[in-house]
Amino acid sequence: MNVDNSRIFKRLTENRFTTPLFLISLDEIERQYKRLKDAFKGRARVFYAIKSNPDREILGFLAWLGCDFEINTSGELGSVASLGRGCINSAPVKDIESIRVMHRWGVEHFAFDTVGEVEKLALHAPGCYVYPRLSVSNEKSIFELSGKFGMKGNDAVHALDIAKSLGLRPAGVTFHVGSQCRSVSNWQEGIKESARVFKACREKGIELSIVNIGGGFPINYSNNHIGIESIAEPVLKWVNEYFRNNVELWLEPGRFISGPAGMYFTKVIGVKNGNGGHYAYVDGSVFTGLMEALQEQGEFPYRVEVLGKAGKSAKYKVFGQSCDGTDIIFNELSLPELEAGDVVAIYGTGAYSHAYGSRFNGLKVPQIAYLRGRKLTWRK
Amino acid sequence: MNVDNSRIFKRLTENRFTTPLFLISLDEIERQYKRLKDAFKGRARVFYAIKSNPDREILGFLAWLGCDFEINTSGELGSVASLGRGCINSAPVKDIESIRVMHRWGVEHFAFDTVGEVEKLALHAPGCYVYPRLSVSNEKSIFELSGKFGMKGNDAVHALDIAKSLGLRPAGVTFHVGSQCRSVSNWQEGIKESARVFKACREKGIELSIVNIGGGFPINYSNNHIGIESIAEPVLKWVNEYFRNNVELWLEPGRFISGPAGMYFTKVIGVKNGNGGHYAYVDGSVFTGLMEALQEQGEFPYRVEVLGKAGKSAKYKVFGQSCDGTDIIFNELSLPELEAGDVVAIYGTGAYSHAYGSRFNGLKVPQIAYLRGRKLTWRK
Numbered sequence: 001m002n003v004d005n006s007r008i009f010k011r012l013t014e015n016r017f018t019t020p021l022f023l024i025s026l027d028e029i030e031r032q033y034k035r036l037k038d039a040f041k042g043r044a045r046v047f048y049a050i051k052s053n054p055d056r057e058i059l060g061f062l063a064w065l066g067c068d069f070e071i072n073t074s075g076e077l078g079s080v081a082s083l084g085r086g087c088i089n090s091a092p093v094k095d096i097e098s099i100r101v102m103h104r105w106g107v108e109h110f111a112f113d114t115v116g117e118v119e120k121l122a123l124h125a126p127g128c129y130v131y132p133r134l135s136v137s138n139e140k141s142i143f144e145l146s147g148k149f150g151m152k153g154n155d156a157v158h159a160l161d162i163a164k165s166l167g168l169r170p171a172g173v174t175f176h177v178g179s180q181c182r183s184v185s186n187w188q189e190g191i192k193e194s195a196r197v198f199k200a201c202r203e204k205g206i207e208l209s210i211v212n213i214g215g216g217f218p219i220n221y222s223n224n225h226i227g228i229e230s231i232a233e234p235v236l237k238w239v240n241e242y243f244r245n246n247v248e249l250w251l252e253p254g255r256f257i258s259g260p261a262g263m264y265f266t267k268v269i270g271v272k273n274g275n276g277g278h279y280a281y282v283d284g285s286v287f288t289g290l291m292e293a294l295q296e297q298g299e300f301p302y303r304v305e306v307l308g309k310a311g312k313s314a315k316y317k318v319f320g321q322s323c324d325g326t327d328i329i330f331n332e333l334s335l336p337e338l339e340a341g342d343v344v345a346i347y348g349t350g351a352y353s354h355a356y357g358s359r360f361n362g363l364k365v366p367q368i369a370y371l372r373g374r375k376l377t378w379r380k
Numbered sequence: 381m382n383v384d385n386s387r388i389f390k391r392l393t394e395n396r397f398t399t400p401l402f403l404i405s406l407d408e409i410e411r412q413y414k415r416l417k418d419a420f421k422g423r424a425r426v427f428y429a430i431k432s433n434p435d436r437e438i439l440g441f442l443a444w445l446g447c448d449f450e451i452n453t454s455g456e457l458g459s460v461a462s463l464g465r466g467c468i469n470s471a472p473v474k475d476i477e478s479i480r481v482m483h484r485w486g487v488e489h490f491a492f493d494t495v496g497e498v499e500k501l502a503l504h505a506p507g508c509y510v511y512p513r514l515s516v517s518n519e520k521s522i523f524e525l526s527g528k529f530g531m532k533g534n535d536a537v538h539a540l541d542i543a544k545s546l547g548l549r550p551a552g553v554t555f556h557v558g559s560q561c562r563s564v565s566n567w568q569e570g571i572k573e574s575a576r577v578f579k580a581c582r583e584k585g586i587e588l589s590i591v592n593i594g595g596g597f598p599i600n601y602s603n604n605h606i607g608i609e610s611i612a613e614p615v616l617k618w619v620n621e622y623f624r625n626n627v628e629l630w631l632e633p634g635r636f637i638s639g640p641a642g643m644y645f646t647k648v649i650g651v652k653n654g655n656g657g658h659y660a661y662v663d664g665s666v667f668t669g670l671m672e673a674l675q676e677q678g679e680f681p682y683r684v685e686v687l688g689k690a691g692k693s694a695k696y697k698v699f700g701q702s703c704d705g706t707d708i709i710f711n712e713l714s715l716p717e718l719e720a721g722d723v724v725a726i727y728g729t730g731a732y733s734h735a736y737g738s739r740f741n742g743l744k745v746p747q748i749a750y751l752r753g754r755k756l757t758w759r760k
Contacts, residue, residue, distance in 0.1 A: 073742040092650075093649055093699075114650060147705065269473055270472075270494060294675070295706050317527075322452065325523050325558070326675050355738070356667060357738055362453040364455060
């Protein structure tokens with residue numbers, strides 16, 4: 001975001017906002033959405049993975065841009081049901097009640113990775129479209145998923161055969177390379193395996209048409225990453241090579257769209273120097289918006305700015321406000337000299353942040369403000 | 381809990397409860413509270429650390445038993461303000477607004493671990509009682525706190541001197557041995573250090589009267605633990621030895637009171653066998669009530685029962701329902717053969733569970749039912 005953050009923060013506090021708070025740039029949402037569409041040359045249909053940030057303002061804006069949605073549970077349905085866009089479910093394992101509700105309200109595409117799930121879908125979402133989640137390598141991804149979900153190609157073919165016999169409609173396949181993936185070959189492996197499943201199914205008289213390559217597209221924190229164009233180009237090449245372009249390409253970006261759009265403002269409430277280090281305590285917390293810092297144990301590579309201060313004079317350990325010993329936002333971060341009252345802006349916090357917010361310790365889940373052009377808005 | 385869990389679960393589902401859900405035994409809350417009071421021979425004043433479970437039913441019940449409360453932020457104040465019991469604040473670092481609100485509504489005792497915090501308290505809670513948080517060893521505790529909070533004895537004496545000069549009232553000291561502590565000598569170290577601070581203060585004309593030994597009292601999961609009596613007995617001996625009993629003893633149990641009282645019921649929604657292991661997927665999640673499983677990366681030693689099934693036929697990896705790869709409840713747990721629909725009861729989940737609940741993935745934060753004698757109740 002190239003904006004004057006100090007000025008924006010001042011305007012927010014003048015409007016009764018208090019820290020911690022999120023600022024979402026709708027312009028950045030639009031930029032990322034369009035960049036993704038362009039990188040895939042308009043060939044791919046985009047389903048925003050709403051789990052990454054189910055904020056209604058973001059969803060409404062994406063619907064307006066023409067984006068479709070991917071949901072995990074019926075609990076996410078309410079946020080998108082009224083938006084008039086497509087909605088699919090790619091969670092391989094679902095609660096029966098969740099399946100029934102989603103199907104009743106118009107979700108037609110469901111993922112699975114066991115025969116048991118196919119049987120559940122046949123009973124509770126009769127006639128729906130199904131696609132198996134294939135297991136692929138999650139090498140070089142920050143958050144690994146392959147241990148939890150996915151089935152082998154042969155098993156997938158077998159399950160699709162059963163699905164067909166139970167009255168379901170085999171639609172295609174899906175896979176997920178892991179979140180924040182930096183290995184392009186993971187996608188190649190997935191597309192190649194998908195083509196194998198398509199071929200084996202065709203031999204059984206099952207025609208598939210969709211390859212859903214999931215999400216995992218990396219964004220730029222403060223570490224190395226690869227641009228989306230460097231992923232899209234070879235992916236399109238492989239789709240041509242393995243499918244002769246005769247396939248629908250689906251994407252499920254979450255972090256890629258919402259991540260760069262978010263900024264988390266948090267205030268320093270205490271500083272401790274000496275005792276073998278510099279410690280800063282902020283009014284934010286891993287439990288009210290920075291859960292990924294907990295998951296990565298203080299090593300998540302967010303970029304950070306201290307409003308109105310420059311330089312890097314000391315290495316700080318940054319603790320969240322809660323009493324919890326695991327509430328560590330940064331294990332070690334070079335920052336200007338801090339004092340109570342300083343405001344820290346943490347970039348790239350639009351995804352997997354507010355979505356995990358709890359009220360642990362009586363802390364409040366941060367408010368959200370939105371920036372569109374020069375216009376700052378919020379919901380009451 | 382010695383109750384017929386299958387029968388209780390059936391009654392709950394007949395009353396429209398769905399999994400995941402919490403059952404809180406108020407009898408167990410009472411038993412733990414009284415056991416703690418008895419172990420300390422009625423010598424200690426007990427402040428329940430409400431962060432461990434701020435459920436209003438539990439707080440009201442504890443108030444009725446005569447228990448006082450410890451809060452972390454002004455956000456926790458609303459839950460206890462109307463209960464007519466004592467309320468202290470032992471978070472060493474606080475937001476200014478939080479200090480002001482707590483002080484305005486009658487909180488008089490505050491902790492600190494820097495001179496900066498003393499100055500904040502002097503400005504925003506003038507005349508309040510203060511006690512420094514001393515750093516002590518957190519050896520053999522599951523959740524370590526000493527890296528985050530605490531100051532050395534000499535620094536504490538210096539800070540209390542400043543506090544007095546700023547019009548605050550030095551009240552005593554506090555320390556925290558770490559959560560689920562299994563090393564009794566940590567308490568000895570804390571009491572010894574407290575006595576040193578008392579003595580040094582007396583030489584400066586500052587009379588202290590309270591030793592708040594915090595929480596950390598372990599409960600029995602499925603691992604070894606030490607009984608509260610084996611902690612209380614030496615603690616009382618040391619208090620006698622170092623203070624000649626001439627001191628008020630305060631305790632801040634959280635987990636010890638609420639932990640054993642809770643049971644988490646969650647339903648198996650999918651099972652996967654083969655592929656190098658047995659996987660079970662449940663409708664619960666680390667994000668809707670089992671955060672400590674995330675913090676311990678699937679190694680938290682909860683005791684578990686599968687309703688209506690016995691034996692241990694296979695080792696399961698148990699995943700929570702969310703899409704998240706880190707949503708692992710148990711890395712490896714011996715269980716009877718599972719199938720979709722089985723209900724798993726996870727014991728000892730009354731503390732640091734519901735308190736962290738978020739709505740990630742559209743999942744719902746579980747409902748809570750209460751058991752008192754044979755009477756089952758809940759709030760609408």
